[in-house]
Amino acid sequence: MKTILKIALGIIAAIGGFLDIGDLVFTTQAGALFRYDLLWAVVLGVLGIGVYAEMSGRVAAVSGRPVFDVIRMRMGFGIGLVALVASTAINLLTVAAELGGIAIVLELLLDAPYSMFVVTAAIALVLIVALLPFGGIERIFGYGGLLLFVVVATVFHQNPDWGDVAHGFVPSLDSSALYLYFVVGVFAATLMPYEVHFYSSGAIEEGWTEQNLKENRLNAILGYGIGGILAVALVIVSGYLFHPIGVEPSDLGTVALPMQGAFGETGLLLALGGILFCVGGAAIDSSFAASYNLAQFLGWEWGRYQGPRKAPRFTASWLVFLAIGVAVAQSGINPVEITEYSVVFSVVALPLTYLPVLLIAGDRSFMSDFANGRIATFLGWLYFAVIVVLALAAVPLLLITNGGGG
């Protein structure tokens, strides 16, 4: 009974912690610009993150090796270093965007200067990490993120044409560059590399072994799968409200407008609260992912469970990454713009993260009976092919569309 409860709580936390600022921005913009036409891209991304999170969690549980350890082991020092530099740069942009996101929500709730809240947010995160155990951090932000189920309630309140919504789940052939840019953006926002870096390192932080493989599978498939419902709901509410009147969401605050329209101030507060927990959790995940990667690559002692005394370089690097995130967020660049760049550039680095995971998870000499079966192998390679195509298309599409500006 205790185990079932623990698994259920983990799944709930994964659902609530599914969205980050990249998902919030790209799904809302996708709905506003293309109504329900990109729902299929959300589903494609959610299945992809489920497949790869399951693999990376399984590798971590069976071998005790997190993703970046695997990258260096499988790809060697040179390619590993390229992956480290690329993923660190993207993680730093993500940390900055998430910190900026927290500051925007606090500004909307308390109406004080944005710059003050960036620093406040960083200090709050340091205190939370210092005072709470690893599982507690994950769960607080995961459960808080569940407030965003107000988006699902808004869908039913709006009662859209369900035939049109269903049609959106069928991939459509629109060859415009802007449409393709948003396919890349929506897909990439769901598969941000920091998510698997954090997921696999978190598995080791929590001491997962082969005994936890069922929990891993349920977290990755059910947690991310049901979490994906939130992303789908965001596209629908945005497509329903923003598309017909020509709103182009350029601010994080705009994401909450459909919920205000449906449920007034209560809907607005639930949405802003949910966004706050989601971006707060993602700020911790992405900053930890940056430190995990560096420590694992350089062979340092790492892990929140070790504490600052046993893992001083890991802890110091986390604080430095957070400080860099604060500096970037304070630079005056709109966090939504930082998000767009971090998401699109992350696509380019995706193959470097996902190929080693796929190779190791399928390696019977390394994983023995826990290596990928036929379905995981098929899905893994299928997604890897999609990732490579999108990685090649991402930067040209970013330039052609002027960063999604048309």
Place this chain on the structure above:
Amino acid sequence: MSGTSRKRVRSQALGLLAAALLLTSPGCGDLSNDELNRGVESLSALAAQGQLVANGVARDATKTTYARAMARTLGEEAEHEAEKLADATLEESETEDQRHAAVAVAGEISDLLSELQTFPGDERHGELVEKHLEEAQEKADAIVAQLSGDAP
């Protein structure tokens, strides 16, 4: 490769890089018809977003801090768009009238949002701002129609 060829390749690469930077830098060069069109479309989108915020105020269905901060952000964006449109040199001089009209609409949207920022808890103001933003959006849409040749 000889030293001279290396220098030539390097200077060609620098030239290409400079050209690429010039082409991709925002604010450089003349404002094309398409860019003017996109600028006015952005104004229409800002007015639409502003209407939703004002509607929350009019219905007493929002939080004043949210309405104020959103109005401030959207107002700043409208102002920025107005400055961009006013400062740019047009590629096609026959769209000068549309550019002037767009700058005026941007100013109008910015003023209305500024009013909402001042009175985020006043339902009557919310209602008026919503109505006027709707009119501003119609004006922006009319300019877009003229620029794309769809106007009657």
